[in-house]
Amino acid sequence: MIVGVPKEIKTREYRVGMVPAGVRALTSAGHTVLVETNAGVGSGIPDSEYQRVGAQIVASADEVWKRAEMVVKVKEPIAPEYERIQPGQIIYTYFHLAGVDPELTKTLIKKKAAAVAYETLQLDDGSLPLLKPMSEVAGKMAIQVGAACLEKAHGGKGILLGGVPGVRRGRVTVIGGGVVGLCAAKVAVGMGAEVTILDVNLERLTYLDDVFLGRVSVLASDTESIAKSVRESDLVVGAVLIPGGKAPKLVSEALISEMSPGSVVVDVAVDQGGCIETCKPTTHDNPTFTVHGVVHYCVANMPGAVPQTSTYALTNTTRPYSRKIADMGLIEAVKSDRALARAMNTYNGHVTYEAVAKDMGYDYLPIMDAFGRK
Structure with a gap:
């Protein structure tokens, strides 16, 4: 051939x-x-x-x-x-x-x-072996770029995710506990942030709770838990996947408007339409835009930067x-x-x-x- x-x-x-x-x-x-x-x-x-x-x-x-x-x-x-x-x-x-x-x-x-x-390309156990490595990269990058966007010079509120003694740590919400969500949470925890992961799969939440030994909050994902977590967050990572299909819109524009100015959202699902209503694909040349005072990072080929x-x-x-x-x-x-x-x-x-x-x-x-x- x-x-x-x-x-x-x-x-x-x-x-x-x-x-x-x-x-x-x-x-x-x-x-x-x-x-x-x-x-x-x-x-x-x-x-x-x-x-x-x-x-x-x-x-x-x-x-x-x-x-x-x-x-x-x-x-x-x-x-x-x-x-x-x-x-x-x-x-x-x-x-x-x-x-x-x-x-x-x-x-x-x-x-x-x-x-x-x-x-x-999906194995009989439901895993996606050709998606996994780029999901790992994108999940880890989501926290890196999100932390940078939180800097005042980049339009953020000026929060350091890890905080310092005497000052609160940054709050990170990860919507979706799959490969992207797991890798994002690893980096966020490593940086010292206060991390919440939401997922609809209770077995997955049990696994994540075991992996992180109680260092993250794991919540069953529903409208109310998403709304509360997003409102209180400095950084929200969209990490939802429907294999081959469009991602569901789990964060509405109304909810984005309730976040504090200078907060950041990173929608890793943007190449499948995005799970945050206000997100649209961006490029590495112009990676961010602002809606209701919230910085949006929505680059559809994030791993291309590394x-x-x-x-x-x-x-x-x-x-x-x-x-x-x-x-x-x-x-x-x-x-x-x-x-x-x-x-x-x-x-x-x-x-x-x-x-x-x-x-x-x-x-x-x-x-x-x-x-x-x-």
């Missing part, structure tokens, strides 16, 4: 879809890997490292997309890339279709592309599946692996992931049925 790795073009997106170890795994098995020149530079990987393991360095993204049977990326294709998508092409990346430009879904359907989405960590963490998990698709072909690979089957968001002009179909207003066709359609 011919596998293409284009350079990411989202604002300040420095990650790359494949590292040299991934290239070697494919070339040693007889596959061809095309890497756009300088695709890995932002992650500290020069072209020479890719050439050393057998990649072909090509001069343009157009050539990568035109020649590749499978394109391996990090972020979803954006508008300049829509025309580059080839009919029937396999695209293996994060898509978050329910939370991005609806034109992307239309384009994938029109081109009959096979969208293999990292974020919905690419040397993020790229290797991500590709450690994506590599085995790209190799399986290349070795077996997409259809046989999907038939042999239920996790990979769940990653299929579109195929041959159909939407093959139920939550995406529901949120985007398309008919849903299970992937095994789609394989039988012409």
